[in-house]
Amino acid sequence: MKKSKRLKEISKKIDANKEYSLSDAIKLLKENSKVKFVESLDCAIRLGVDPRHADQMIRGTVSLPNGTGKKVKVLVIAKDTKAEEALKAGADYAGFEEYIDKIKNGWADVDVIIAAPDTMSELGKLGRILGPKGLMPNPKSGTVTMDVAKAVQEVKAGKIEFRVDKTGIVHTSLGKLNFETDKLVENTKAFINTIIKMKPSAAKGQYVKSLFLSSSMGPGLKITREEIPAK
8 A cells, every 4th residue: 555745754764663652642643644634533443352252242431530632512302391401411412202203314414323222122212323333322331320420420521432343343533633732641551451351261362462543644653562560
């Protein structure tokens, strides 16, 4: 694949064989962000797990201490007073039948859907629509809950959901590159520590195989193992 002029210039400043500390990698990505929008800090962790086995599936949430820097659109599927609670807590949309019908007709202009448990019998029927978009609420991620107001506040404050893909890699964004470096380091450490704590007993051998940080449009930088807590 041909590299753009911008990527060729960045490649001259980066040693592909070097391992970086979190702060050095983030500083380098910030210095070499030359696009006309604020890039995200993206993270990819390769794990020694086999996601085909249920006891090695890594899926969860983490509340980033400094948020994501993104405006997250939240829909809450709830009835009556619960819908009102969600709107007061900052949900962009809240309701029941109206939004069930909108989703059936193809609408999905949201980033996260939170649902009250008593709505899941109807919402669950929309799995073929919401599942591929990554929008189906799940109790494990805290998006099926009676406390819809708290769930909305957590998502708006920077709670993100992640899951390992079929190749054993977890991809996620950890903030915007215009955050201060130490805040991005804090977000990254919070994410790494969460992954470490989720190590399944069935996983054998090295758990965290590699960790890379990149910007939205930039190269990946390998992070030194000294930054990865042992378990």
